[in-house]
Amino acid sequence: MEFKTFTIGGVHPADKKITAGVAIKPLAIPATVTIPCAQHIGAPAEIIVQKGDKVKVGQLIAKANGFVSANIHSSVSGTVKMIGPVADVSGYTKQAVTIQVEGDEWEETIDRSPEIKHNIDDFKPEDIINKVHDAGIVGMGGATFPTKVKLSVPLGKKAEAVIINAVECEPYLTADHRVMLERGEELMVGTQLIMRAVNCENAYIGIEQNKPDAIKYLTDLSAKYPGIKVVPLKLKYPQGSEKHLIEAVTGRQVPSGRLPIDVGAVVDNAGTAVAIYEAVMKNKPLFERVVTVTGDSVKNPGNFLVRIGTPISALIEAVGGLPEDTGKIISGGPMMGKAVTTTEIPVAKGTSGVLILPETLAHRGEVENCIRCGKCVDGCPMGLEPYLLAALAQRKNFEELENNHVTDCIECGCCVFSCPSNRPILDFVRFGKQSVMKIIRARKK
């Protein structure tokens, strides 16, 4: 079998997929859920319910506010208890709807039958895009970009390849892996819907070689779905980065500052493809997702189907509670995930995992002098010089930062991962990148 990959940089963290063999289990619905209205990139959704309102599962509770925004639906049935600011994974407080759960009554329009539907020809491309918009679907790999925007190919551009991101290059996470194994048919139909929406005849499902069962299963399945091809990929982080996956699959590099569609690519996560299937064929909005709850000292790590808004404390409960040696809790994977301040943080559309690290791995090592080994340069998948960017950011030399392409940084963390001196390179680069982006925005005005 031929394994493809991207060409510049990359690192090899231990993949630690301890939950790869654990089937997805639905998590019990909690007593209350807290649903933030900014779960996506772009403008927060506008809340349309009031305190005391009765809501059903799948009912719209906040409306997309502008083109780059997404609808939010209730994930439970019950009564709206509170509307107000709640801390989310970023640590900042955002408007959220808290709902007291009563029963589990779904909107009647949602088709809850297990039957898998294949009648994609019944939907015109604009129907698909509208349904994706209505269902509030966003990229479920973690970037949470509204999917409708991705499917709306701008005039003058042409989609030449739909790419399904099933790489899951973050260590520990297995949510997409399980979705592929357990919901392969839906994934295939969802992919067909994306192809139809963007008017493209070729789709590629990129899967890394550490998931041979998924590669085999989906390759076998793809025989029934013309135009869809599974592309096995070498194990290398950050292959799940959109730009790097496009390069691995098509050999094309998205130019600096441009979008995937500029090289003819439309990329959606495997979980997103299944959500698109559910939205279009089953009228089901995005109100639940698969979350991996894991960690080396966790008692019963697993993959759970979780209603959006469930506090992560409920997930931790489900795996046997916090281990004695807990030092850090991460929403997402170890490379790009965010360390959370409390276990009351709600699961959002972009929450792919909850990782519990022991105290021994929770801290950074002692910072030593830069020995100029160049490992950050070798590791950077964007071909940047992280050591230089960090130094320039410390000196606030924004002009040189811009000349050295700081805005191309994807914050994957390869530089810090490979640094033998434990230098906080990315902390400085983030500061530099944000400052330069601010300057660029001001210039455009």
Added chain:
Amino acid sequence: MSNLLTISPSPHAKGKDTVKSLMSGVLIALAPAFLFSLYFFGIGALITTLVSVISCVLFEWLITKFLLKQTPHIADCSAVLTGVLLAFNLPSNISPFIVMFGALIAIGVGKMSFGGLGQNPFNPALVGRVFLLISFPVQMTGAWPKPIESRWQYLDAVTGATPMSYTELGKVNLGDMFLGGIGGSLGEVAALALIIGGIYMIVRKIITWHIPVSILVTVLIFTSLAYLTDPEKFANPIYHLLGGGLLLGAIFMATDYVTSPMSAWGKIIYGIGIGALTVIIRLWGSYPEGMSFAILIMNALTPIINKYVKPTRFGVVKTK
């Protein structure tokens, strides 16, 4: 469990490399060459290396603690490495006082005066070596202990000339050069051992191939051209590759992290520069051995190489 969670920006995972693991990895890679030099130069190799290492570590500790008033980091093994590399560039019958003096210059002037590890523009071991070469030319190049014969002798070793001096070229067996049965600095004589060390470092990803390969290829090309134009005057390119400090320099000295360029193309340009300068000095200069000077000159150019030679950027097409 304490109730406090640690919060920090991503990434939360860390690779295995540490400064200490990289430095000690280079030391492991130097071990075969050291064993060869113990075999050939015996007691002299042992004493010279020990004196050099102990002096380097001691000077670094004293300077950091009492002059810079900082916490010494001698456990990172970088001073040990400088000590070994300095010793490897010296004849085994040299006075221990000269070695100590060289260590003081290497660590004190070459490294600590710039602020310690990571700050120095020149390879400290080479700063020490070249200082000794200029200050003590007789002791440094006058008489090289004869391998094996001098094994149980130290300052009074039986000596001969190094094959890099023209009079001796051509008289040496290439097999001896490969396995180390020739005169020379104590760590540079066994080509095989140095190559094994280099392969070890590349496999363990301590260094990349770019610098050593570009140096060796450049030297091979230029000395071959010279040899083809006038085989009477110029030596067989194989002598140039195996002889003198070329392999030690290309594999262990030029690849010093601190003083070599960051990007792959930068490393190649740096390597070509070292190779070309070495050949020029060896063929037309007054020193039979040009490696040290070539590396120091390219060390000086490293900041400029870093400024103008950038890595291949993702998605950036060069526009004029």
